[in-house]
Amino acid sequence: MAVDTAPAPALVDERAPARHLRAGIVYAVLGLLVILAAVALLGDRTTTVAFDKTLTDASWDAPTRTVVLILGVIATAAGAWMIAGLPQRWYKIAGAAAVAAVVLALLFWAYSQEGTVFRAESILAGALFLSMPYIFGALSGVVCERSGxxxxxxxxxxxxxxxTGVLVANITGNIYAGLAGAMIAGSLSTMLLALLATRFQVNQVVVGVILNLLALGFTSFMYDQLKKADGLNDAFSVPVIxxxxxxxxxxxxxVLFQQKLFVYVGLVMVAVVWFLLYRTRWGLRTRAVGEHPAAADSMxxxxxxxRYWNxxxxGLLAGFGGAWFTLGNSLAFNKNMTAGLGFVALAVMIVGRWNPLGVLAGALxxxxxTQIARDLSAAGSSVPGEFLQMLPYAVTLVVVAGLIGRAKAPAADGVPYNPGDK
Incomplete structure (x- = not known):
C-alpha cells in the first residue's frame, strides 16, 4: 500500500485578503481625512512636547500642520500598501503604522490649543499606571475563561x-495587610461563582450579573455604616518605588522605574500567567479543560x-486590582467607585484574545x-468635558467592534461539564 509522503497543505485564512482590503481602505480614508483637516483647519498652530520629570527645561515646539500632514501621508501610504496586496507578514506592521500615525496626528492636534503641553513623561507614566485595573481584571478573566x-x-x-482593602488597612494600620484582605475578598467572591458554575451548573452569565449586583449592594450598605464610625474608611497610600x-x-x-507597587506586580503577573499557561503542566491542563473537557477527563x-480552584x-488577581481604586490612588472607598471598569477589563480580555501578552497591549x-482624557480635561481643552469622560468607553466600543469578530473564545467557555460527557 503506497503511503503519501507529500507535506500537508498549509492552513490559509481565505478571508484574510478581503479583510486586509477593507482595513486598507479604512486606513487610507482616515489618512486622507487627516490631510484635509490639517490643510483646512490647523493654520499656524504649534504643539509643545515637554519632558517634565527628568529634563525639566527640555521642550520642543513643532509646527502642528506639518507634523499632522506627514502623519496623514504615512497613514494613507500604509492603507494604499495594504490595498495593493502586501505580503501577509507585513500586514500587522502596516496596520500598526497607520493606527499610530492617526493617533499621533490627533494628539498633536489636540495639544496644539493654547495652554496645553504634551508632557511626554507624565502622560506615559500615568498611562501605564492607569492600565493596571484592566490588566488585573483581564488576567482574572483569562484564567477563568481558559478554564471554561x-x-x-x-x-x-x-x-x-x-x-475590603481600605477596611483592613484601617483596622490593622498596615497597607500590605489591606492588600492581602483585598485579594482574599476577591477570591471569596469568585468562590461562589466557582461553586455555582461547577457543582450546580447554573448559567454563568446570570450568576456573574447577580454577583455584581450583590457586591454593589453590599459595599454600598457597608459604606453607609462606615460613615457613622471614625477611622474605618480613611485613605491609605501605597508608596512610590x-x-x-x-x-x-x-x-x-x-515610566518604568518610578512607579507604585501595583505597576510592578501587574507587569510581573502578565509574565507569570503567560508562563504558567503556555509552559507548564497546569497550563496545558487548564487550556484542555477550556477547549475539550471530555478529552482532559479521559486523561x-x-x-x-x-475549574473550581482556577x-x-x-479572584486573587481581581481583588488586588480592586485595591488599586483605593489604596493605589490614596482614596477612601466610595459607592460604585469602580465605574464599570470591570466590564472594560472584559473587553481588554477579548481584545487580547485570552492571551496575557495581548491583555497587556490592550490594557495599555x-x-x-484614559490618561489623555484626564490630561486634556485638566489643561482646559476646548473639547467638552463630557466627551473626554466618554472617550475611554468609546475606544472600548471601537476596538471590540473591530476585533471581537475575529477573536475566538475557548470552545468550552461557559459550558458545564459532567464527568463522562462527550
Missing part, C-alpha cells in the same frame, strides 16, 4: 477588593475541580486613552 468558566463578575470583585539612578533616565526612568484530569485563584491602549 465565564467571569462576568469582575466588576463586583473590584468593588469587594476596593472596599524609585529605582535610584534608573529613575533619572529620560522618558524611560519615570485523568478532574475537570470540575481544576476560578478561586483568579485603554490606559493611554
Amino acid at each position: 468558566v465565564i467571569n462576568i463578575g469582575i466588576e463586583g470583585q473590584f468593588l469587594m477588593g476596593a472596599f 524609585s529605582w535610584g539612578p534608573l529613575a533619572d533616565i529620560p522618558v524611560i526612568g519615570p 485523568g484530569v478532574n475537570v470540575n475541580r481544576l 476560578v478561586v485563584a483568579a 491602549i485603554f490606559g493611554f486613552t
Whole structure:
C-alpha cells in the first residue's frame, strides 16, 4: 500500500485578503481625512512636547500642520500598501503604522490649543499606571475563561477588593495587610461563582450579573455604616518605588522605574500567567479543560475541580486590582467607585484574545486613552468635558467592534461539564 509522503497543505485564512482590503481602505480614508483637516483647519498652530520629570527645561515646539500632514501621508501610504496586496507578514506592521500615525496626528492636534503641553513623561507614566485595573481584571478573566468558566463578575470583585482593602488597612494600620484582605475578598467572591458554575451548573452569565449586583449592594450598605464610625474608611497610600539612578533616565526612568507597587506586580503577573499557561503542566491542563473537557477527563484530569480552584485563584488577581481604586490612588472607598471598569477589563480580555501578552497591549491602549482624557480635561481643552469622560468607553466600543469578530473564545467557555460527557 503506497503511503503519501507529500507535506500537508498549509492552513490559509481565505478571508484574510478581503479583510486586509477593507482595513486598507479604512486606513487610507482616515489618512486622507487627516490631510484635509490639517490643510483646512490647523493654520499656524504649534504643539509643545515637554519632558517634565527628568529634563525639566527640555521642550520642543513643532509646527502642528506639518507634523499632522506627514502623519496623514504615512497613514494613507500604509492603507494604499495594504490595498495593493502586501505580503501577509507585513500586514500587522502596516496596520500598526497607520493606527499610530492617526493617533499621533490627533494628539498633536489636540495639544496644539493654547495652554496645553504634551508632557511626554507624565502622560506615559500615568498611562501605564492607569492600565493596571484592566490588566488585573483581564488576567482574572483569562484564567477563568481558559478554564471554561465565564467571569462576568469582575466588576463586583473590584468593588469587594476596593472596599475590603481600605477596611483592613484601617483596622490593622498596615497597607500590605489591606492588600492581602483585598485579594482574599476577591477570591471569596469568585468562590461562589466557582461553586455555582461547577457543582450546580447554573448559567454563568446570570450568576456573574447577580454577583455584581450583590457586591454593589453590599459595599454600598457597608459604606453607609462606615460613615457613622471614625477611622474605618480613611485613605491609605501605597508608596512610590524609585529605582535610584534608573529613575533619572529620560522618558524611560519615570515610566518604568518610578512607579507604585501595583505597576510592578501587574507587569510581573502578565509574565507569570503567560508562563504558567503556555509552559507548564497546569497550563496545558487548564487550556484542555477550556477547549475539550471530555478529552482532559479521559486523561485523568478532574475537570470540575481544576475549574473550581482556577476560578478561586483568579479572584486573587481581581481583588488586588480592586485595591488599586483605593489604596493605589490614596482614596477612601466610595459607592460604585469602580465605574464599570470591570466590564472594560472584559473587553481588554477579548481584545487580547485570552492571551496575557495581548491583555497587556490592550490594557495599555485603554490606559493611554484614559490618561489623555484626564490630561486634556485638566489643561482646559476646548473639547467638552463630557466627551473626554466618554472617550475611554468609546475606544472600548471601537476596538471590540473591530476585533471581537475575529477573536475566538475557548470552545468550552461557559459550558458545564459532567464527568463522562462527550
